[in-house]
Amino acid sequence: MTRIGGRIVRPGAVVEGYVEVDGPTILEVAAGNDAGDDVIVPGFVDIHCHGGGGHTFTTGDAESARSAAAFHLGHGTTTMLASLVSSPFELMRDATAAYLPLIEAGVIAGVHYEGPYLSEVRCGAQNPDFLRDPSIGELQELIKTAAVRLVTIAPELPGALEAIAFLRENGVAAAVGHTDATYEQTLAGVAAGAAVGTHLFNGMRPPHHREPGPVIGLLSSPAVCELIADNIHLHPGMLAFAARTAGPDKAALITDAMDATGMADGTYDLGGQEVTVAEGVARLARNGSIAGSTLTMDVALRNAVAAGISLENAVAMASTTPARVLGLADQTGALEAGLSADLVVLNPDLTVKRVMRRGVWV
Template identity: 75%
Template sequence: MISGQIVRPGAVLRGHLHLDGPLIGEIIEDDRVGDDIIVPGFVDLHCHGGGGHTFTEGDPDDARAAAAFHLAHGTTTMLASLVSSPFDLMRDATAAYLPLVRAGVLAGVHFEGPYLSAARCGAQNPEFLRDPSVEELSALVKLGEGTVRMVTVAPELPGALDAIAFLRDHGVIAAVGHTDASYADVLAGVAAGATVGTHLFNGMRPPHHREPGPVIGLLSSIAVCELIADNIHLHPGMLAFAAKTAGPGRAALITDAMDATGMPDGRYDLGGQEVIVADRVARLARNGSIAGSTLTMDEALRNAVAAGIPLPDAVAMATATPAKVLGLADRGEITTGKRADLVVLDPELRVRRVLRAGTEIPPTIG
C-alpha cells in the first residue's frame, strides 16, 4: 500500500493506493495520510541520453544504462531519440534497440532527423541532413518491427508530405520540427498525418503577426506540442503560455536530455559534434547553439509547477498526454487496472520512490 496525495486526472485525492501485482488496485480516500505526492510514472517522448550514456550511437548497453538513469528519476516509459545520422547508423540502431523495445526497457526509437531544415537545424549535424526518403523509412519500419515509433520531419522539404503520410499509414508518429515552414506548410503536414510538434519554439521559425509560422500552426492544430521545461530552452512565462494555450491534453513535457545529464560540466559529443556543458547548459562548441538539455522529468515537473501550471495539469503533461501519443492505454494515469508505474514525491516534488509495473526501483539518486 502507498499512501499520500494521489494525483489523478484533474484532481488530487488524499488516500491509500493498493497494488494488485503489476497493476493498480483499489484506491481508498483517507484525509489522515501524509504529504507524499503520488503520480504516475513519467513518459518522455524525447530523450538522447543521461548519466554519461547516450542513445545516439546505437549501442544497446549504453542505451540500457541511459534508460536506467532516467528510470531512477521517475521516467518509467521513454523513447530513445537519435539525432541526424547516416542511414547505416539509423539502420544499425534500429536493429540494436529492437530487443530493448521487446523487453520493455524502451518504448521505441525516435529519429529526430535527418529530414530537417538546414536553416533551423540547431545542434543537428548539417553534414547528415537530407530530404525525406520513403525508401529509407520503409526499410527502417520493416526492420524495426514496431521499434520505430516517431520521426521528426520538416514539412516544407521536398517529399515531406509523402513521408508523413507513409509514417501515419504504418503506425509511426510523425512529428513536425526543426522547420522553417510557413503556417500553411505546418497545417499541410498535420493534414498529412503529423500529430506531434517537436520541442515547440526551439528549432522553429519564430512567430510573426503577418506569418504565424510553425509555432502558431502547431498550437492551432490537433498536434501535441512538446515543451522542454528546463528554464533554458523556454522562459517559464512562455512555458506557461504554451501549456495554457494547448491545454494539458495537447502539451507534453520532455527532457531532450543528452548524455551529460547528471554529469559534471565538461566536453561531450552529440552526433559527432563537440558540446560544452557549463552551469547545466549544453552548447555546441562550434557556434554556441543550445545542444539538448541536462534535464530530468522530475525537474521538468517542478519547473512546470513553479511556472504556475496547476499540479494535476503538469502531471498530465508528463504522464497521460505523452502516453496517449504513444497509444499506451495501460499507463499514464492512477486508475484501477492501469499498470502500476508510480513515482512517490516529497512535498517539494523530489523523487522518493519509483515503481515500474509494481516493482520498486532501487534508489540511485544522490
C-alpha cells in the same frame, strides 16, 4: 499487495487516499484520510530523450542505451523513447535493430528519429552533414519492426507530406520540427498526419504577426506540442503561456536530455559534434547553439509547477498526454485501476522519494 498513501494526482484532480498495487498492476485507487503528505503521480513518459548519466542513445550502443534508461528511471521516467539525432541511414538501421531487444524487454518503449529529414536553416544542434530530404524508401526499411514510434520531419521539404502520410498509415507518429515552414505548410503537415510538434519554439521559424509560422500553426492544430521545461530552452512565462494555450491534453513535457545529464560540466559529443556543458547548459562548441539539455523529468515537473501550471495539469503533461501520443494510454500514464503500476512517490516539495515500475520499487 502494496498500499501507497498520499496526495494522489489523478486526471484533473488531486485527492487524498491510497493506491493499491497487486503485482505489476494497479488494483484500486481509493480515497482515504490520514494518507500522508507524499505526492503520488503516475510514472513519467518522456518521448524525446537522447541520453543521461554519461550514456547515450545516439550511437546505437545497446548497453549505453540500457544505462541511460536506468538513469532516467531513477528520476521517475518509467516509459521513454530512445531519440537518435540526424545520422547516416546505416546508423539509424543498426541502432534500431540493436534496441529491439531492449524494447521487447520493456527497457525503452521505442525509437524516435529526430532527423535527418530536417531544415538546414533550423537544424540547431543537428549535424548538417547528415541532413537530407525525406525518403519513403529509407522509412520502409526502418519501420519493418514495431521499434519506431516517432519521426520528426520538416514539412516544407520535398516529399515530406508523403512521408508523414506514409508513417501515419503504418502506425508511426510523425512530428513537425526543426522547420522553417510557413503557417500553411505547418498545417499541411498536420493534415497529412503529423501528431506532434517537436520541442515547440526551439528549432523553428519564430512567430510573426504577419507570418505565424510553425509555433502558432502547431498551437492552433490538434498536434501535441513538446515543451522543454528547463528554464533555458523556454522562459517560464513562455512555458506557462504555451501550456495554457495548448491545454494539458495537447502539451507534453520532454527532457531532450543528452548524455551529460547528471554529469559534471565538460566536453561531450552529440551526433559527431563537440558539445560544451557549462553550469548545466549544453551548447555546440562550434557556434554556441543550445545542444539538447541536462534535464530530467522530475525537474521538468517542478519547473512547470513553479511557472504557474497546476500540479494536475503538469502531471498530465508529464505522463498522461505523452502516453497517449505513444498509443499507450490503456497501459500507463495515469493512476487508474487496471493500468500498469508505474508511479512516482514525491516528497511535498516534489522531489523524488521512490519510483515504482510495473509494481516493483526501483
